[in-house]
Amino acid sequence: xxxxxxxxxxxxxxxxxxxxxxxxxxxxxxxSTWGPQFENTLTAISFLLPVGExxxxxxxxxxxxxxxxxxxxxxxxxxxxxEVMHTREHERSNAVLxxxxxxxPWIERMADITLTIHSYTSFKASQLATTCAMEHFTAIIANDxxxxxxxxxxxxxxxxxTLWLWHAVEETEHKAVCFDVYEQVxxxxxxxxxxxxxxxxxxxxxxxxxxxxxxxxxGRRTRxxxxxxxxxxxxxxxxxxxxxxxxYFDYFRRSFHPWDHDNMALVxxxxxxxxxxxxxxxxxxxxxxxxxxxxxxx
Numbered sequence: 001x002x003x004x005x006x007x008x009x010x011x012x013x014x015x016x017x018x019x020x021x022x023x024x025x026x027x028x029x030x031x032s033t034w035g036p037q038f039e040n041t042l043t044a045i046s047f048l049l050p051v052g053e054x055x056x057x058x059x060x061x062x063x064x065x066x067x068x069x070x071x072x073x074x075x076x077x078x079x080x081x082x083e084v085m086h087t088r089e090h091e092r093s094n095a096v097l098x099x100x101x102x103x104x105p106w107i108e109r110m111a112d113i114t115l116t117i118h119s120y121t122s123f124k125a126s127q128l129a130t131t132c133a134m135e136h137f138t139a140i141i142a143n144d145x146x147x148x149x150x151x152x153x154x155x156x157x158x159x160x161x162t163l164w165l166w167h168a169v170e171e172t173e174h175k176a177v178c179f180d181v182y183e184q185v186x187x188x189x190x191x192x193x194x195x196x197x198x199x200x201x202x203x204x205x206x207x208x209x210x211x212x213x214x215x216x217x218x219g220r221r222t223r224x225x226x227x228x229x230x231x232x233x234x235x236x237x238x239x240x241x242x243x244x245x246x247x248y249f250d251y252f253r254r255s256f257h258p259w260d261h262d263n264m265a266l267v268x269x270x271x272x273x274x275x276x277x278x279x280x281x282x283x284x285x286x287x288x289x290x291x292x293x294x295x296x297x298x
Contacts (some may be wrong), residue, residue, distance in 0.1 A: 021163055068184070085170075128178065135174075
């Protein structure tokens with residue numbers, strides 16, 4: 001692997017933020033004026049995330065002892081910490097969302113069964129490639145949320161806008177970590193490239209199916225302001241229409257790297273509003289596993 005990649009000074013720092021959002025007064029529905037279809041799409045994703053993020057952590061943690069680049073090892077630990085926090089906060093938000101989407105936990109169980117089977121039937125390198133592919137999807141979604149962050153913040157409940165924009169910025173900060181680890185442990189030759197793009201094809205089909213099913217599940221109890229059922233069709237409104245298809249297809253280039261798409265300006269914009277979010281005055285001591293030495297995180 002090119003050793004300059006993980007140390008590229010033009011990339012954002014991967015920050016350890018200890019975030020705990022107040023969902024006590026957050027509404028379980030109608031939390032965004034962008035409408036129930038937009039909400040249902042993010043809600044379906046939210047129910048998928050805790051299981052997915054545990055899978056990401058496990059697939060990356062397996063390779064920590066094999067990482068010879070100390071900077072990349074540190075970034076991998078930062079990645080793990082951020083994903084632990086994402087898991088916890090989405091579980092807390094999902095507890096609120098379940099009040100109006102009682103079938104939501106079924107989505108999580110479906111994802112758990114799927115990824116458990118994958119864990120037992122595939123090589124560790126394939127699990128890492130799966131994580132790389134999924135991280136590419138989360139980076140695309142994060143990029144578009146951050147592109148519309150001002151409007152999203154203005155039209156959404158503060159708890160949910162804080163959750164999604166914080167998650168989006170951290171997905172951006174660590175979007176290259178798994179990819180860099182994959183290149184170090186699997187190489188950059190033709191077969192390593194073929195492996196990762198074949199896995200991406202499989203992951204794409206799996207995620208499309210999960211989103212179609214997931215959206216229908218969370219939409220079973222959703223009605224508009226007049227009490228009429230909302231059609232169960234995923235719809236990201238302006239976000240979906242503005243996502244450039246090339247961001248997805250770039251992954252299939254042999255020379256691809258996640259930071260080929262430099263969106264650091266969006267991270268900087270987020271920091272102007274949330275600069276102190278989750279950053280304690282006295283930074284805690286962290287273990288080699290990337291977790292706080294004191295106080296459980298997950």
